[in-house]
Amino acid sequence: MRLFRTALAGFALAITVPVAITPAQTAAQTPAAPDRAASFDKSEVMIPMRDGIKLHTMVFVPKAMNANVPFILTRTPYGIAGAERAFTTSYAELADEGYIFVFQDIRGRFTSEGQFVMLRNPRDKRDPKAIDESTDTYDTIDWLLRNIPHNNGRVGMLGVSYPGWLTVMAMLDPHPAMKAASPQASPASMFLGDDFHHNGAFRLAYGFEYVALMENGKENTPFVFDKHDGYSWFL
Structure with missing residues (x-):
């Protein structure tokens, strides 16, 4: 978590303000964690891709805005229900900065349309109808810029593990508005490790x-083993 937050600091270039702590301040006086999700207007949309498939997307726009702000986009195969909980955990500092947050179920997962292909290969660019995670990210960003008000035309993308890999794929043919990317713990060589x-x-x-x-299935579906000993089950 410390490494993740250190990376976010560079990603967001946030300004920190020192706070004086006096001995009189005790744990009992510590205020409750703010409900950061209440500071955003939430909407759910189905964003169309170039081949007509629509991807389920949640958008969180700050209620109080003094200027147009960037998007922070996260795409995932693991489901985006309850995405706002990140505002009090891993995205807490970013939420305080007042970005527009976007979370998306990738193609074929949960309520997004289309067929899921694990670690989908980059498309054949000779085929004008071909799609991949890069084109889906490009089309998503393009739609957001045109349809979500109060954005400043800039997008940052981040993710850890599979969402980190999706961030890497987005950089193959990035949308011009994509100005920052933070892929963390992304898979690379499935053969090596x-x-x-x-x-x-x-x-x-x-x-x-x-x-x-x-x-x-389209949602996370753990396999139910009929034995406690996995070794003997696989035998």
Whole structure:
């Protein structure tokens, strides 16, 4: 978490203000954590992609705005229900800065349309109808700029693990408005060590459980084993 927040500080270039703490201030006097989600107007939209598929997206716009502000976009295969909880945890400092936040279910996951392909390969650019995570991000940003008021035409994108990989994919053919990207703990080489293989050795238990979680349905669907001993089950 410390590393994540350090990265966010550089990502957002936030200004910190020192606060004097006196001995008289005790834990009992510590105010409750602010309800940052209450400071945003939330909307849910289905954003159309270039091939007609629509992606489920949540948009959080600050209620009090003195100027136009950038977007911060996060795309994920794990579901965006309850995304506003991040405003009191990993996104707390960013929420205090008053950005427009966007969370999106990627293609084929949860209530987004289309077919989910795990770690979808970059498209064949010779095919004008081809799509990939880069085009979906591009189309999302393009729609946001044209349809969400009070934005300043700039977008930052961040994510950890699979959402980090989605951030990397967005940088292959980025929208001109994408000015900052923070991919963290992104998969890279599935053969070398990014989970399905470790130095070429296939991780059967992990690979099976993760694929079942992601591909048995549109929502997260853990596989139910009928034995406690996974080793004997796989045998």
